[in-house]
Amino acid sequence: MQGAQAGRVMMIVIVAGCLFNILSFGLRTGFGLFLDPLSDANGWGREVFSLASAVQNLLWGLGVPFAAAAADRWGTARVLGFGASLYGAGIALMPLATEPWMLHATMGVMVGFGLSCASFSIVLAALGRAVPAEKRTWAFGLGTAAGSMGQFLIAPIEQLLLGLFGWSSALIIIGAMCLLMLPLAWFLRGRPENVAGQQSMGQALREAGSHGSYWYLVAGFFVCGFHVAFILTHLPPYLKDVGVPASIAGWSLALVGLFNIVGSYTAGVLGGRLSKKWLLSLIYLGRAIVITIFVLTPPSSASVLIFAAAMGLLWLSTVPLTSGLVAVMFGPRYMATLFGIVFLSHQVGAFFGVWLGGRIYDATGSYDMVWWLGVALGLFAALIHLPIAERSVRLAPAR
Template identity: 50%
Template sequence: MGQDPHSDTTAAIVAGCIVAFVGFGFAATFGVFLRPMSLDLGWGREVFALSMAIQALCWGVTQPLAGMVADRQGTARVLAFGAVVSALGFFLRGAVIDPAVFIASGVVVGVGTGACSFPVVIVALGKVVDARRRSFVLGLGTAAASTGMFVAAPLSSLLMSLIGWQSAILVIAASFLLILPVLVFIARVSRPTAQDGAGDGFARAVRTAFGDRSYVLLFFGFFVCGFHVAFIQTHLPAYIADHQLAPVIGAWSLAIIGLFNIAGSFLSGWAGQRHSKKNALAGIYFSRAVVIAAFVLIPLSPASVYVFSAFMGLLWLSTVPLTTGLVAQTQGLRFLSTLAGLVFFSHQTGAFVGAWLGGRIYDATGDYQGMWWAAIGLALLATLLHLPIRETPGQLAQAET
């Protein structure tokens, strides 16, 4: 008897959600280690922040390269490589106590998470479902990543309290190997969409996409999302503890962001199927500006932290299914992994700036106020960038039909 294609697709979607859950959760909430590690080791916060920034940038550089390999050879091999390298990177962070090694580990973790992170997974899933279901499946994969974030933040805090931060990091390293067994299900449905000898085609596709104003606006708009996400997930727990609130509140703030992002991801996936994706994105960025401004202006308390985290969670990665969906809608599917990866590189460039600059400004001034106001200004800029985007198929998408 032959295999049921529908059953294979369902199994691949479940497996993809598991990969997104494991591959994103601990990497996204590693900021809970910033303050305890810096205090215990006598490091300035820029050491930790620089490692996280390099991780984000290398993730961004790896993402389009991983996308090219996935377009040519399928996704499962890329994810397996990423899982093993991520495990190695986190092992180095826990096993070798040296600031230079810790900073350099950002390269290893960045390459690994760039190859096994949820953007690689959701693009692969987006290719094997029809266009009507694509936004929903992209939202589902993003929600799975957010669930990982919800679980990982308090679990990391618990592990630190039970076995110390060093052993906790080693547990994180081992968790990435859980990705390997489920890749068989993704391998069954993940097929190459570009020929092995399509080097000229890749270059032409990239040139064509960057000649499309809508793609360029998505590229620069996603920089802002990365700036927000990396700054907040790296520095929010420390910012909260700096104001004499319990450190566990910082861990739960990231967990709440992850929890509410599950709803935000589903809502954005649903909205992308029924309404204008560019208007939804503009609304998300404007809402971020309002929420961050309120958080900065209202006196800090556990209640204000949790309310801020809930609202930011709704807006957190809700940009991903809409942005990826717009890339698919305007540029087509043939080179989607590559072109979505390049847009994600912009996101991770913003993440580099957000993570590193937060540590640099804190060490120089003793607070994060300048970073919060920069986040507000960039959110308003991103709102304006998304309004002129065209939602009809561009040259690449038209060529496919």
């Protein structure tokens, strides 16, 4: 009877976490659809919006380790609820931005810090506490796939809102939708239990910092952030430049989300059976190959949709494997904090992916240089995961 009740609690946490990720990840994936209309309305080049998005990604990453530490200490629900509120307020205030600094403050600072507190990395840590150790990678894959379901479901809705109400009203509606995350945060309440003789957070951080495999993960996740942020933000305007119909932009982002459901869940399942580091190397190699084919193929609606589907399979399938390796090496006690630091690297990569996309485009009138940089980084990430020692680190004794 007690086992059945524990199973029900576990499923409630998993469902709430998946729904939270659908909203948290899905609502921001359509920001690229607003790049041109918002920039045109204010007479800006693409770099202004790109820098705001880059600041958002960087502050998201910078805030996650602190938000994760707060969740580990004071509970997940408070942090997630605060993040969802700040996230929604930042989006709703974007239409009032008539100067670049105002867009940087709302879309960049407010949404960035809001996302750090409403991050899927904190949700994944809550899922990791709710399931047995042998099911953690599966739960991480399921939670990541849910975020992609949000991209598939919400990106077309945002494009529809943009067409029906205009960009400013659409952003206000999207900001209000963030409030749906508040009741879900309550079901994810809780924090890791303190066990006698267990490490302190300082000991855990020192242990991770002295472990080479941890830094390989940090370096590899930088590349993931570069790819994801550049494509999310700059694929819609790139498609406009090469003459692909505007309707394809929203559907391409949705298709990435749809196929990433398959990719993330499959990575979570395979990560429980096969080597996680080898799977990560293959994913990054696959990204380099897919981007190369896309850049060399004449642009068309069909080529874009094929590219979106292929990238979707490789999109966030890195997350359950990377978070799984953190859990394998260091255990679940400080996973939110340790994975938060890895995620910071992801967001630094996202900063450069978004900002360089706008900067190089405004300077050259083309995205070609950034696409080829993405290929080179994919090959680098495929190699950097190979030396990782995929085993548990001996826990340092508590003093």
